[in-house]
Amino acid sequence: xxxxxxxxxxxxxxxxxxxxxxxxxxxxxxxxxxxxxxxxxxxxxxxxxxxxxxxxxxxxxxxxxxxxxxxxxxxxxxxxxxxxxxxxxxxxxxxxxxxxxxxxxxxxxxxxxxxxxxxxxxxxxxxxxxxxxxxxxxxxxxxxxxxxxxxxxxxxxxxxxxxxxxxxxxxxxxxxxxxxxxxxxxxxxxxxxxxxxxxxxxxxxxxxxxxxxxxxxxxxxxxxxxxxxxxxxxxxxxxxxxxxxxxxxxxxxxxxxxxxxxxxxxxxxxxxxxxxxxxxxxxxxxxxxxxxxxxxxxxxxxxxxxxxxxxxxxxxxxxxxxxxxxxxxxxxxxxxxxxxxxxxxxxxxxxxxxxxxxxxxxxxxxxxxxxxxxxxxxxxxxxxxxxxxxxxxxxxxxxxxxxxxxxxxxxxxxxxxxxxxxxxxxxxxxxxxxxxxxxxxxxxxxxxxxxxxxxxxxxxxxxxxxxxxxxxxxxxxxxxxxxxxxxxxxxxxxxxxxxxxxxxxxxxxxxxxxxxxxxxxxxxxxxxxxxxxxxxxxxxxxxxxxxxxxxxxxxxxxxxxxxxxxxx
Numbered sequence: 001x002x003x004x005x006x007x008x009x010x011x012x013x014x015x016x017x018x019x020x021x022x023x024x025x026x027x028x029x030x031x032x033x034x035x036x037x038x039x040x041x042x043x044x045x046x047x048x049x050x051x052x053x054x055x056x057x058x059x060x061x062x063x064x065x066x067x068x069x070x071x072x073x074x075x076x077x078x079x080x081x082x083x084x085x086x087x088x089x090x091x092x093x094x095x096x097x098x099x100x101x102x103x104x105x106x107x108x109x110x111x112x113x114x115x116x117x118x119x120x121x122x123x124x125x126x127x128x129x130x131x132x133x134x135x136x137x138x139x140x141x142x143x144x145x146x147x148x149x150x151x152x153x154x155x156x157x158x159x160x161x162x163x164x165x166x167x168x169x170x171x172x173x174x175x176x177x178x179x180x181x182x183x184x185x186x187x188x189x190x191x192x193x194x195x196x197x198x199x200x201x202x203x204x205x206x207x208x209x210x211x212x213x214x215x216x217x218x219x220x221x222x223x224x225x226x227x228x229x230x231x232x233x234x235x236x237x238x239x240x241x242x243x244x245x246x247x248x249x250x251x252x253x254x255x256x257x258x259x260x261x262x263x264x265x266x267x268x269x270x271x272x273x274x275x276x277x278x279x280x281x282x283x284x285x286x287x288x289x290x291x292x293x294x295x296x297x298x299x300x301x302x303x304x305x306x307x308x309x310x311x312x313x314x315x316x317x318x319x320x321x322x323x324x325x326x327x328x329x330x331x332x333x334x335x336x337x338x339x340x341x342x343x344x345x346x347x348x349x350x351x352x353x354x355x356x357x358x359x360x361x362x363x364x365x366x367x368x369x370x371x372x373x374x375x376x377x378x379x380x381x382x383x384x385x386x387x388x389x390x391x392x393x394x395x396x397x398x399x400x401x402x403x404x405x406x407x408x409x410x411x412x413x414x415x416x417x418x419x420x421x422x423x424x425x426x427x428x429x430x431x432x433x434x435x436x437x438x439x440x441x442x443x444x445x446x447x448x449x450x451x452x453x454x455x456x457x458x459x460x461x462x463x464x465x466x467x468x469x470x471x472x473x474x475x476x477x478x479x480x481x482x483x484x485x486x487x488x489x490x491x492x493x494x495x496x497x498x499x500x501x502x503x504x505x506x507x508x509x510x511x512x513x514x515x516x517x518x519x520x521x522x523x524x525x526x527x528x529x530x531x532x533x534x535x536x537x538x539x540x541x542x543x544x545x546x547x548x549x550x551x552x553x554x555x556x557x558x559x560x561x562x563x564x565x566x567x568x
Contacts, residue, residue: 010119010299014077018337026337033335034343036203037080040329041067041344042351043207046233046359047370048083049318051148052091054100056233056359057240057352058316059083064243064348066320069308071341075123075300076285078292080326080341081308085374086276087319089144090410094269096163101249102266104313109263109270114277114306123298126278130425132398133417134279135383139398140405140413142378145371152368155183155230165406183230183365190214190369205329207370214366233367234360240352246314272411273309273319281305281322291331325377393424433470435483457557463564465557467497472508472535490522493564497557499530509542516547525567527552529560 041063049059063082070081094103117123147168151158156178162168190210197206221227233239251262285296301322308320330340388395401417438459459465466483496512504512516526526548531539536553539545544553552567554560 009297010121011303012075012297012300013073013304013338014075014297014300015072015338015342018077018339022337022339027339029334030337030340031343033330033333034340035347036333037326037330037335037340038344038347038351039208040205041080041082041326041348043205043211043367043370044323044326044374045083045348046362047207047367047374048085048088050233050237050367051085051088051145051371052083052318053095054091054103054316054318055237057238057244057356058318060240060348060352061243061315062312062317062320064345064352065312065315065317066308067348068342068345069311070281070304070320070322071338071345072304073300073307074304074322074338074341075297075302076288076322076327077294077296077337078288078327078331078335078340079281079285079296079301079322079338080330080344081281081305081320081322082326083318083320084280084323085145085371085378086138086141086280086321087273088148089141089405090269090272090276091318092148093163093409094266098251098262098266100316101251102262103318104249105251105263106266106270106273107309107313107317107319109266110273110277110319111306111309111311113271113274114302114309116306117274117278118299118302118306121299123282123302126275126282126298126302129279129418130394130397130421132387132394133401133414133421134283135380135387136398136401136417137405137410137413138378139380139384140402141410142375142380143402143406145378146375149368149371149375152231152364153184153187153372155180155187155365157231180229182227183363186214186218186230186363187365187369187372189217190363190366191372194369194373207373210369211362211366215362218363218366219361231364232360233362233364236364237360239360240356242353242356243349244316247316249313268411272414275414276410277305277309277319277321278302280324284322284324284327287324288327288331291328292336391428393428397421397424429471429473433468433472436467436469437483438465438467457561459561460565460568462492462568463495463561464491464493465495465497465561467500469500471503471505472498472501472512473503473505490524492523493525493527493567494519495527495529495557495560495564497529497560498535499532499556501535502532504535504538509538512539513542513544513547516544520547525552525564527554527560527564527567529554529557531555 045059045063046056047059049056049062052059066083067081070079074081091103094106098106117126144165147165150156150172151161156172156175157180158171158175158178162171193210193213194206197204197209201209218227218230222230251259281301282298285298285301289295305321312318312320330344335341384398387398397417397420400420401413404413404416519526528539528548531553539553552563554563
């Protein structure tokens with residue numbers, strides 16, 4: 001029988017369904033939300049671009065192109081895409097080793113992976129990443145972002161700050177005497193404005209307000225009071241002048257390396273970018289669904305994210321994904337269709353085209369303050385406290401993922417965190433599976449598969465009855481085998497109740513097969529009871545009808561005990 005893949009439901013951009021019933025009133029609402037979220041995105045796009053090791057232009061370009069494509073092709077009505085803090089650490093590491101060309105290749109690879117995930121309908125699978133792993137690597141990223149901003153926040157002027165977390169802080173303490181108190185004052189004032197602004201003017205983004213006020217203040221003091229020495233974006237980076245022309249990558253390669261070697265070396269980083277993009281965008285879409293009462297298409301969302309990450313590197317952009325904070329800003333200001341996201345991208349394009357030179361006046365300590373606040377909001381310290389009260393295994397997974405993210409890198413953290421979470425889950429599951437033995441009789445009042453008119457079911461001498469309560473997989477297979485080996489006198493017939501076994505894996509089937517073969521050699525007949533349809537089909541394919549006889553696979557315990565007595 002041939003199997004055909006169907007694309008039905010895999011790629012259905014929300015924009016096209018929303019346009020069918022679009023109204024003028026909705027356009028006004030979306031336009032207002034798009035303008036506001038575009039303004040909110042300005043400082044974040046600039047800050048994320050600079051923190052990633054590229055520049056303000058690249059951050060804005062990413063927000064424009066990726067934001068437009070994600071709204072155009074995505075599976076959520078209100079998702080706002082762009083650069084996010086989650087990518088800063090991995091991007092910085094790639095640029096250090098392979099340059100911006102290497103980052104471009106890794107981002108395109110990640111985009112292709114995201115598209116393939118969507119086509120393979122893996123959108124729902126991504127949601128099963130354990131929460132402690134997400135909190136752990138998000139917290140680790142937050143601490144790393146915080147650490148990268150200390151040089152600019154304190155105005156130390158250190159060149160070539162080490163990438164490693166521990167070495168970075170050693171370097172900071174070795175240069176503590178280089179602290180510029182004017183820069184530090186600018187950073188503190190910026191931070192205070194960001195913190196206080198939401199309480200005074202909730203509708204105005206604190207980061208934007210801080211940048212406008214502090215940039216203007218520093219410029220006035222520099223112009224009329226002779227205050228200088230505070231580094232600005234224009235002192236360090238080329239100012240945004242418009243959308244760059246598309247170009248191909250130039251990759252840093254060592255002697256003897258070819259492009260295929262670079263692709264292989266970049267694969268783990270590209271996979272991490274794809275996983276981060278998938279997790280963050282789908283989490284953002286799920287949160288948005290709960291607020292607006294809609295349901296996003298996760299596979300379409302992955303394809304939209306993938307296309308954005310394939311296109312944006314050719315314009316010098318960096319990896320992008322759905323941004324929870326900007327998406328919530330969009331919702332709170334009336335955005336209800338992808339048109340709001342498209343307008344947000346247009347607003348950013350106008351800023352890039354006409355206000356680029358003004359970006360150069362933003363002080364670096366002010367931008368550092370914006371990122372310090374981003375790091376605080378990402379840290380999830382309340383989630384740390386909440387998970388610490390949960391089972392210890394969850395907290396161990398969180399701590400391991402957190403420490404590995406900070407000390408090593410995100411790729412290692414996600415791989416080890418997921419592996420540890422799976423191992424601990426299997427351990428808990430195997431501990432929850434019970435194997436018990438019935439002696440003499442079975443109480444019908446406590447059973448659901450016994451005919452109710454029976455007062456009790458007597459277990460004749462020479463018959464043993466065991467029950468497996470839970471999935472029969474590799475984690476429990478040996479446990480059941482050990483219990484079988486502890487039996488004293490050997491019975492003539494052994495009944496195994498499987499009514500509470502929802503599934504069996506290949507190890508469980510192999511274990512049961514070995515048990516049946518061993519019993520056969522010892523002259524013991526195995527009878528299976530209450531086997532559900534799926535498990536029965538698996539056993540049939542494995543040849544159990546021939547091994548123990550089709551008559552010895554019974555629908556319930558009544559039939560199984562009757563069969564056992566007959567075999568006696």
